[in-house]
Amino acid sequence: MSPAPSKNYTDDVSLLVVTLDTNPFFWSDFPSHFSDFLSQVLAFLNSILLLGQLNQVVVIATGCNSCSYVYDSSSNKNHASTNGTMPALYSNLLHNLDEFIAKDKQLTTAHEPGNVPSSLLSGSLSKALCYIQRAFRSGPMHPQPRILCLQGSPDGPEQYVAIMNAIFSAQRSSVPVDSCYIASSNSSNSAFLQQASYITGGIYYKPPQLDGLFQYLSAVFATDLHSRAFLRLPKSLGVDFRASCFCHKKTIDTGYVCSVCLSIFCEHHDKCSTCSSVFGQAQSVAASTDNRKRKAE
Amino acid sequence: MNNSIAGRPLNEDDEEDEVNEDGLEAWERAYTEDRSWESLQEDESGLLRSIDTSAVQHAQYRRRLRALAANAATARIQKGLIRYLYIVVDLSKAASERDFRPSRMAVIAKQVETFIREFFDQNPLSHVGLVTTKDGVASCLTDLGGSPESHIKALMGKLECSGDASLQNALDLVHSNLNQIPSYGHREVLILYSALSTCDPSDIMETIQKCKKGKMRCSVIGLAAEMFICKHLCQETGGTYSIALDESHFKELILEHCPPPPAIAEYATANLIKMGFPQRAAEGSVAICTCHEEAKTEGGYTCPRCKVRVCELPTECRICGLTLISSPHLARSYHHLFPIVPFVEISASFQNDPSHRFPNTCFGCEESLLSQGNKPELSVYCPKCKQQFCFDCDIYIHESLHNCPGCESFRHSKSITTAQ
Numbered sequence A: 001m002s003p004a005p006s007k008n009y010t011d012d013v014s015l016l017v018v019t020l021d022t023n024p025f026f027w028s029d030f031p032s033h034f035s036d037f038l039s040q041v042l043a044f045l046n047s048i049l050l051l052g053q054l055n056q057v058v059v060i061a062t063g064c065n066s067c068s069y070v071y072d073s074s075s076n077k078n079h080a081s082t083n084g085t086m087p088a089l090y091s092n093l094l095h096n097l098d099e100f101i102a103k104d105k106q107l108t109t110a111h112e113p114g115n116v117p118s119s120l121l122s123g124s125l126s127k128a129l130c131y132i133q134r135a136f137r138s139g140p141m142h143p144q145p146r147i148l149c150l151q152g153s154p155d156g157p158e159q160y161v162a163i164m165n166a167i168f169s170a171q172r173s174s175v176p177v178d179s180c181y182i183a184s185s186n187s188s189n190s191a192f193l194q195q196a197s198y199i200t201g202g203i204y205y206k207p208p209q210l211d212g213l214f215q216y217l218s219a220v221f222a223t224d225l226h227s228r229a230f231l232r233l234p235k236s237l238g239v240d241f242r243a244s245c246f247c248h249k250k251t252i253d254t255g256y257v258c259s260v261c262l263s264i265f266c267e268h269h270d271k272c273s274t275c276s277s278v279f280g281q282a283q284s285v286a287a288s289t290d291n292r293k294r295k296a297e
Numbered sequence B: 001m002n003n004s005i006a007g008r009p010l011n012e013d014d015e016e017d018e019v020n021e022d023g024l025e026a027w028e029r030a031y032t033e034d035r036s037w038e039s040l041q042e043d044e045s046g047l048l049r050s051i052d053t054s055a056v057q058h059a060q061y062r063r064r065l066r067a068l069a070a071n072a073a074t075a076r077i078q079k080g081l082i083r084y085l086y087i088v089v090d091l092s093k094a095a096s097e098r099d100f101r102p103s104r105m106a107v108i109a110k111q112v113e114t115f116i117r118e119f120f121d122q123n124p125l126s127h128v129g130l131v132t133t134k135d136g137v138a139s140c141l142t143d144l145g146g147s148p149e150s151h152i153k154a155l156m157g158k159l160e161c162s163g164d165a166s167l168q169n170a171l172d173l174v175h176s177n178l179n180q181i182p183s184y185g186h187r188e189v190l191i192l193y194s195a196l197s198t199c200d201p202s203d204i205m206e207t208i209q210k211c212k213k214g215k216m217r218c219s220v221i222g223l224a225a226e227m228f229i230c231k232h233l234c235q236e237t238g239g240t241y242s243i244a245l246d247e248s249h250f251k252e253l254i255l256e257h258c259p260p261p262p263a264i265a266e267y268a269t270a271n272l273i274k275m276g277f278p279q280r281a282a283e284g285s286v287a288i289c290t291c292h293e294e295a296k297t298e299g300g301y302t303c304p305r306c307k308v309r310v311c312e313l314p315t316e317c318r319i320c321g322l323t324l325i326s327s328p329h330l331a332r333s334y335h336h337l338f339p340i341v342p343f344v345e346i347s348a349s350f351q352n353d354p355s356h357r358f359p360n361t362c363f364g365c366e367e368s369l370l371s372q373g374n375k376p377e378l379s380v381y382c383p384k385c386k387q388q389f390c391f392d393c394d395i396y397i398h399e400s401l402h403n404c405p406g407c408e409s410f411r412h413s414k415s416i417t418t419a420q
């Protein structure tokens, strides 16, 4: 599938899969413009490709209602549209991104103003992992894959299970998930991305200001996995491992866990709302009642 | 063909290193280790070629998936997620037989290691203990515990076999240990039996009845031939009995015990357990931990109730007794609760039907699903989001990812799940 049969791979060849948050609700509330952000990210992506000619970059747009591949440096469609004024990377990516954002907008339904809806990080992480599996299948000399999440929207609690599934799958295939969390307020952090980076051995970093985003990206996230051992990268400032309860989606530090299905609750219940076990009773009684709940998902 | 070559080092230097390690010539090694003749097949013209495994594997996988889905539909999500499992390893003389390479004992040890790691991956709150039987007696190698490393280390240090195996002594020992566990736990025994006899002090039938009464689910994997007493034990206690044909079959059989069995109704009572979810402290902050009683800087966890530092999770707080666990530990098993539906195969005729236009690229990995002659290759689609996937993604999604990238990529399917 991919060209150049005489690849001389070393540890240093990277496959970087970037998930790019395009959530329009987030960017409209944010003090700096999406276009400023994008121009810095594009410069960063270009520098990755320039670091080694075998390096590969894939960009997945994470929208509010859908996710899609917008750029793949190994795809042979890219070189056709170079028109001399703009490098292929930019024109292809911008073209696909425009299309994606327009389509994502069409799918947008009304939402109450004031609270920013989450973007579909679980979808783009799942796609990124499928793409990386394809790279693993390409033979024993595959490039070293990693994922970089450029995320700004708040976590969507309804994606919790899906995101955790993706994180564990990434951990099993030793794919580090780096996260660069962009948020206007200093105190907010993404617990999902903190856990993703901690569990998979990636880097979580929140740039203090966006003007120098390119500097942060190229200093922290551009290094390949092999070279990271020699650098002093930002240390983890703690990981929020608190759970959210299934009943109110509230973050709690002590709670009750159902011994049958491990659902988490913030207060004592007589009956589990997930698996309908009655606590302190044999399960057979509970199983026969209340069968309807679990149809969806 | 390519597969078998790809796994082998082509580099000459590597080749030489390996010869030195094994003390075997290259040609000897190929035969003793992987029985390469077993993967050959004769084609119509009588030529030998390696079996095209990928299609066969996918077919096998789909069968397994359908069986699982059928099970899940009937048993729903009542799974015994808190399991207390004793692994009984037979280290009698029979375990030194060399019909498995290099010996039964070595194969068992290797696969038990894989099993224990996979078991804790899938059953984060469960406990495992190891029991060995040889010289007509049974002894406890490790107590019930949650750390895979300590079990593996203990087993590797005790790999010597002698004398006869005793099924009854092993069952008695396990029974007395499993009697003390909390009532919400599932009691299980997995016996890896090499011998063809058992050396028992009294009537084993009484022991089997005792196990049945104690709600212990006993399963046996034999390495030699079927034995009546093992079969009887498994039937009585609701376990499974199987005989391994070769190493890969043994691995398959033992890994079948990793996913939690459907909880058999009266075997355990449901319970709410109070737990704490500590946060991880920043790297470099100094505190004295209660487990080692040393000052540590690596960033441990803080008990939410009494605020002492512990180094590792899951554990029980030494000060206030609260069970401490990290939420990712629990989340590891949530995919059992919310399994994704099996994908539907797209047949060639279906593909040509103009009312079902598929884009012919895999939604997950973007791989083109058109083979050389522009004829669409076999593929599958998700019945919920109607996205098309390649076979490789199908397997990856169901066996490791546990998310459908299509369903996760569209908001409307999400809002349904949150609304319910």
Ligand SMILES: [Zn+2]
Pocket: A245, A246, A247, A248, A249, A250, A265, A266, A267
């Ligand atoms: Zn609650």
Ligand SMILES: [Zn+2]
Pocket: A258, A259, A260, A261, A262, A263, A272, A273, A274, A275, A276, A277
């Ligand atoms: Zn439950």
Ligand SMILES: [Zn+2]
Pocket: B289, B290, B291, B292, B293, B294, B310, B311, B312
């Ligand atoms: Zn300690």
Ligand SMILES: [Zn+2]
Pocket: B303, B304, B305, B306, B307, B308, B317, B318, B319, B320, B321, B322
């Ligand atoms: Zn405490």
Ligand SMILES: [Zn+2]
Pocket: A130, B362, B363, B364, B365, B366, B367, B389, B390, B391, B392, B393, B394
């Ligand atoms: Zn695919």
Ligand SMILES: [Zn+2]
Pocket: B382, B383, B384, B385, B386, B387, B404, B405, B406, B407, B408
């Ligand atoms: Zn789907």
